[in-house]
Amino acid sequence: MLLALLLLAGAWLWSNTRANLAARQIHSGFHFLREPAGFAIGEGLVPYSPTDSYLWAFAAGIANTLRVAAVGIALATFLGIAVGVGRLSRNALVRWLCTAYVELLRNVPLIVQLFAWYMAATEILPEAANPLEFAPHVYLSKEGLQFPTPVWAMGWALALAGALIGILCAVGLYRWARARGERTGHRPRVFWAALSMALALPLLGWLSGGAPRALDVPELTTFNVSGGAGVTPEFLALLIGLATFTSAYIAEIVRSGILAVPHGQTEAAEALGLSRRQVLRLVVFPQALRVIVPPLTSQYLNLTKNSSLAVAIGYPDLVSIANTAINQNGQALECILLIMCVYLTINLLTALAMGFYNRRVTLVER
Amino acid sequence: MSAAAAGARGRPDTSRAPPTRARGPLPWLKANLFASAPNAVATLLLGAALVRVLPPVVRWLVTDAVYAPDYRACRALEYRAACWGFVTEKHRLILFGRYPYAEQWRPLAATLLVFVALLVTAHPRSWRRWLLPAWAVVLAAFLLLMGGGALGLSPVEAGLWGGLPLTVLLTLVGMSASIPIGLVLALGRRSRLPLFRAASSLYIEMIRGVPLITVLFVASFVFPLLLPQGLRLDVLARVALGITFFQAAYMAEVVRGGLQALPRGQYEAAASVGLTWWQTQRKVILPQALTLVIPSFVNSLLSTFMDTSLVTVVSMYDLTGALRLALGDPQWRHFFLEGYLFVAAVYFTCCLAMSRYSAWLEGRLGSWARRPGAVQA
Amino acid sequence: MSEPIIQFARVNKWFGRFHVLKDIDLQVGRGERIVVCGPSGSGKSTLIRCINRLEEHQEGRIVVDGVELTEEVRSVERVRREVGMVFQQFNLFPHLRVLDNVALAPVCVLKLSREEAEARANQQLARVRIGDQAAKYPGQLSGGQQQRVAIARALCLQPKIMLFDEPTSALDPEMVKEVLDVMLELANQGMTMVVVTHEMGFARSVADRVLFMDSGRIVEENPPSEFFANPRNERTRDFLAKVLPR
Numbered sequence: 001m002l003l004a005l006l007l008l009a010g011a012w013l014w015s016n017t018r019a020n021l022a023a024r025q026i027h028s029g030f031h032f033l034r035e036p037a038g039f040a041i042g043e044g045l046v047p048y049s050p051t052d053s054y055l056w057a058f059a060a061g062i063a064n065t066l067r068v069a070a071v072g073i074a075l076a077t078f079l080g081i082a083v084g085v086g087r088l089s090r091n092a093l094v095r096w097l098c099t100a101y102v103e104l105l106r107n108v109p110l111i112v113q114l115f116a117w118y119m120a121a122t123e124i125l126p127e128a129a130n131p132l133e134f135a136p137h138v139y140l141s142k143e144g145l146q147f148p149t150p151v152w153a154m155g156w157a158l159a160l161a162g163a164l165i166g167i168l169c170a171v172g173l174y175r176w177a178r179a180r181g182e183r184t185g186h187r188p189r190v191f192w193a194a195l196s197m198a199l200a201l202p203l204l205g206w207l208s209g210g211a212p213r214a215l216d217v218p219e220l221t222t223f224n225v226s227g228g229a230g231v232t233p234e235f236l237a238l239l240i241g242l243a244t245f246t247s248a249y250i251a252e253i254v255r256s257g258i259l260a261v262p263h264g265q266t267e268a269a270e271a272l273g274l275s276r277r278q279v280l281r282l283v284v285f286p287q288a289l290r291v292i293v294p295p296l297t298s299q300y301l302n303l304t305k306n307s308s309l310a311v312a313i314g315y316p317d318l319v320s321i322a323n324t325a326i327n328q329n330g331q332a333l334e335c336i337l338l339i340m341c342v343y344l345t346i347n348l349l350t351a352l353a354m355g356f357y358n359r360r361v362t363l364v365e366r
Numbered sequence: 367m368s369a370a371a372a373g374a375r376g377r378p379d380t381s382r383a384p385p386t387r388a389r390g391p392l393p394w395l396k397a398n399l400f401a402s403a404p405n406a407v408a409t410l411l412l413g414a415a416l417v418r419v420l421p422p423v424v425r426w427l428v429t430d431a432v433y434a435p436d437y438r439a440c441r442a443l444e445y446r447a448a449c450w451g452f453v454t455e456k457h458r459l460i461l462f463g464r465y466p467y468a469e470q471w472r473p474l475a476a477t478l479l480v481f482v483a484l485l486v487t488a489h490p491r492s493w494r495r496w497l498l499p500a501w502a503v504v505l506a507a508f509l510l511l512m513g514g515g516a517l518g519l520s521p522v523e524a525g526l527w528g529g530l531p532l533t534v535l536l537t538l539v540g541m542s543a544s545i546p547i548g549l550v551l552a553l554g555r556r557s558r559l560p561l562f563r564a565a566s567s568l569y570i571e572m573i574r575g576v577p578l579i580t581v582l583f584v585a586s587f588v589f590p591l592l593l594p595q596g597l598r599l600d601v602l603a604r605v606a607l608g609i610t611f612f613q614a615a616y617m618a619e620v621v622r623g624g625l626q627a628l629p630r631g632q633y634e635a636a637a638s639v640g641l642t643w644w645q646t647q648r649k650v651i652l653p654q655a656l657t658l659v660i661p662s663f664v665n666s667l668l669s670t671f672m673d674t675s676l677v678t679v680v681s682m683y684d685l686t687g688a689l690r691l692a693l694g695d696p697q698w699r700h701f702f703l704e705g706y707l708f709v710a711a712v713y714f715t716c717c718l719a720m721s722r723y724s725a726w727l728e729g730r731l732g733s734w735a736r737r738p739g740a741v742q743a
Numbered sequence: 744m745s746e747p748i749i750q751f752a753r754v755n756k757w758f759g760r761f762h763v764l765k766d767i768d769l770q771v772g773r774g775e776r777i778v779v780c781g782p783s784g785s786g787k788s789t790l791i792r793c794i795n796r797l798e799e800h801q802e803g804r805i806v807v808d809g810v811e812l813t814e815e816v817r818s819v820e821r822v823r824r825e826v827g828m829v830f831q832q833f834n835l836f837p838h839l840r841v842l843d844n845v846a847l848a849p850v851c852v853l854k855l856s857r858e859e860a861e862a863r864a865n866q867q868l869a870r871v872r873i874g875d876q877a878a879k880y881p882g883q884l885s886g887g888q889q890q891r892v893a894i895a896r897a898l899c900l901q902p903k904i905m906l907f908d909e910p911t912s913a914l915d916p917e918m919v920k921e922v923l924d925v926m927l928e929l930a931n932q933g934m935t936m937v938v939v940t941h942e943m944g945f946a947r948s949v950a951d952r953v954l955f956m957d958s959g960r961i962v963e964e965n966p967p968s969e970f971f972a973n974p975r976n977e978r979t980r981d982f983l984a985k986v987l988p989r
Contacts, residue, residue, distance in 0.1 A: 106717075344572065380958070
């Protein structure tokens with residue numbers, strides 16, 4: 001009976017939609033994706049021009065979202081762990097500063113922080129003609145951050161391939177060692193072997209490609225900085241805003257994870273004579289990690305979702321580009337559906353990875 | 367403790383007071399700031415950094431700042447100190463949006479009414495049957511004060527509502543409307559009928575997987591398409607609806623957590639006395655589950671309050687949006703930092719109060735809520 | 744008699760304002776087995792936790808194996824190497840296998856090689872008759888098995904003193920015996936032991952001295968024959984009446 005009601009309501013909404021769309025002369029369907037987009041995108045990893053299709057524009061948007069999310073996650077994790085551990089420090093000054101950091105960042109909405117960072121980047125930073133020089137040839141100005149990059153050559157491609165193979169080998173080595181340990185009760189130490197493999201193979205790749213050393217270096221000209229690679233102030237503002245905001249939440253997760261380890265564990269380890277550092281490294285952190293990782297993953301997802309706020313400061317992420325597209329061709333339903341699909345896919349993939357990790361590290365019980 | 371017990375049994379209590387050497391400021395300093403060599407170094411470095419940074423910041427913020435709405439004085443500062451004159455000049459725009467100047471006592475009164483109602487609700491002693499109807503009255507009074515059109519108040523259309531009262535309204539409506547929907551979803555997710563379970567789970571997972579901006583876009587672009595031709599829904603109503611549907615998914619998870627925390631024994635006891643499913647839910651399960659999740663509920667309230675700031679993206683002038691409106695004035699544009707600090711301070715005070723309250727509440731309810739059978743009617 | 748291995752001289756301890764240990768004087772000789780009993784809250788656990796500095800005393804002196812316990816980290820480390828402790832809640836490390844649990848301390852504290860540490864660990868596990876469980880995780884073992892592993896873990900450092908803080912109180916009744924048997928063997932091998940327990944049968948058969956504590960003081964101290972037959976103090980009599988089966 002309830003089902004019938006829901007179906008009726010659905011049918012009514014659907015007929016309304018069709019009438020409205022017809023009245024506005026909007027054609028449904030996804031074939032608009034093949035038409036040229038007609039708008040420019042400010043930055044990105046994907047080469048794009050306004051004559052490319054809408055589909056390509058969306059791809060560029062996804063690439064931008066993933067770009068800011070990946071760097072943001074790395075930065076936020078680093079900051080979050082540091083501040084979380086700092087909140088448990090014995091030093092009262094460190095504790096107080098970390099607590100202030102967490103409370104200030106958690107209690108102000110992210111969009112307010114983003115606006116503040118963005119306006120700071122565009123108003124306070126110097127003009128491009130007179131940038132700040134952080135390190136030799138690294139320039140910060142209203143146009144963003146510009147830094148030297150290596151000129152792409154065969155050697156670098158080989159190095160990248162070598163790095164990938166090296167990491168795979170290192171992981172393989174660890175798995176072999178663990179299996180061996182379980183079989184014979186004696187687990188071989190593979191840390192140095194794995195590390196050298198992960199470093200040596202890319203080095204080999206680079207050398208065999210002719211050891212390319214050419215750099216594309218930004219140079220200061222009369223009007224601005226040219227050359228090198230750069231990131232826009234929008235990217236910087238979004239990155240710093242997202243990373244600091246999320247790091248405050250990560251700090252809380254790390255702190256409660258460490259506190260969740262029963263005190264008896266620390267006592268037993270201390271009674272055995274282990275030093276404070278050994279106690280933390282061997283007994284507390286491994287157990288804390290199990291408590292920390294699930295909420296940490298949901299914070300990573302939050303960061304990815306929050307990157308959608310880029311639309312407010314003009315960074316061309318997926319939502320931003322979809323917004324432009326909707327305003328241009330009125331295909332609201334399709335574009336929004338696309339956005340939702342992308343985010344749900346990211347969610348699903350992360351949930352799967354999380355489930356996989358959880359099953360592997362669950363404490364073995366009867 | 368045995369000391370008290372000893373006294374009760376008529377034996378002498380031979381306890382002494384602890385030696386004063388172990389307490390006092392000097393041992394505290396030693397233990398907290400200079401416990402070891404690296405600690406001492408950190409204290410000295412941080413202390414030095416603070417001493418260098420704090421006085422100039424305080425001077426910039428407070429001492430050398432200009433407080434009067436004097437544009438020329440502010441420009442003369444050339445950023446060497448804060449220009450709070452911007453806030454003095456524009457604070458009514460920031461706090462109340464585009465609401466007509468003469469009638470601004472009405473949103474002020476409405477917001478104060480809500481704050482008072484919150485203070486009253488905060489204490490567990492006021493959690494009685496009359497609380498919910500009281501809130502309905504408060505909400506109605508709020509809408510009446512803001513909208514007018516009766517009791518001699520001139521009508522003010524919803525498009526002009528803005529600033530802090532708009533934030534408060536969106537939070538309130540979003541939270542209160544999402545509770546019944548969230549409840550239905552949570553019960554649906556745990557139902558034995560596969561259709562309800564699938565539908566509820568699908569809705570919850572979909573909404574939780576997408577950013578709020580998407581939902582706001584749906585509200586602003588898609589809702590007009592869903593309505594029959596000729597019927598137009600105000601952007602405020604649409605956004606409020608969007609926030610409600612978004613929050614309902616999270617509320618469903620909060621309620622589900624409470625339902626799961628209840629021991630199986632409660633269900634079994636109700637079944638053994640012969641209550642129907644609906645009676646069990648109404649009389650036994652929900653009262654206890656909802657009490658258990660009150661701290662999570664307060665956290666939801668806090669996150670909704672912060673999320674309302676996103677409506678500036680769909681061109682509504684809540685507190686954040688009104689600030690951007692104020693910064694649109696080319697004269698005062700350069701003092702954006704002071705503006706953002708002001709707005710951040712408002713959000714910060716409200717949110718800090720809420721999170722401290724949530725922690726206090728959790729402590730208060732701790733012993734009470736952990737005995738689910740002991741909830742009072 | 745030679746120098747006592749544990750010495751308490753007018754030791755007082757406070758938890759905040761609460762006076763938990765009052766003027767404790769105690770001497771424990773090498774190879775002696777001491778059982779401490781008393782009502783809950785009397786300070787018995789606190790007393791033995793002061794021996795390896797899991798709790799700090801505010802007044803008095805504690806000397807363990809010739810080393811005085813002060814705030815100095817080195818003295819604490821030296822003492823902890825000679826004192827092994829077994830907890831009521833076992834406190835095994837759940838993320839490590841049994842063998843790794845036991846071998847952890849020799850590797851980290853005694854700086855032995857992995858092979859030597861594991862050989863020692865296997866030896867100790869065999870001593871408590873649980874050698875076949877070396878590859879399992881603590882979560883897979885019963886309570887009694889876990890406690891025996893905990894004893895092996897403490898023994899692996901070859902300590903001179905073993906402290907037991909209510910080792911059988913968290914066990915199901917049928918597993919108490921297996922742990923007490925291990926403790927009995929240990930006692931027969933000449934280990935210095937200080938045991939906090941409610942198991943009066945163990946006290947009667949193993950202890951050299953039984954201490955009764957109440958409200959932070961050592962009220963009575965006697966060999967078990969005297970202690971159980973002629974308790975001198977009224978409080979001791981009260982306690983024994985409640986604890987001993989009729």
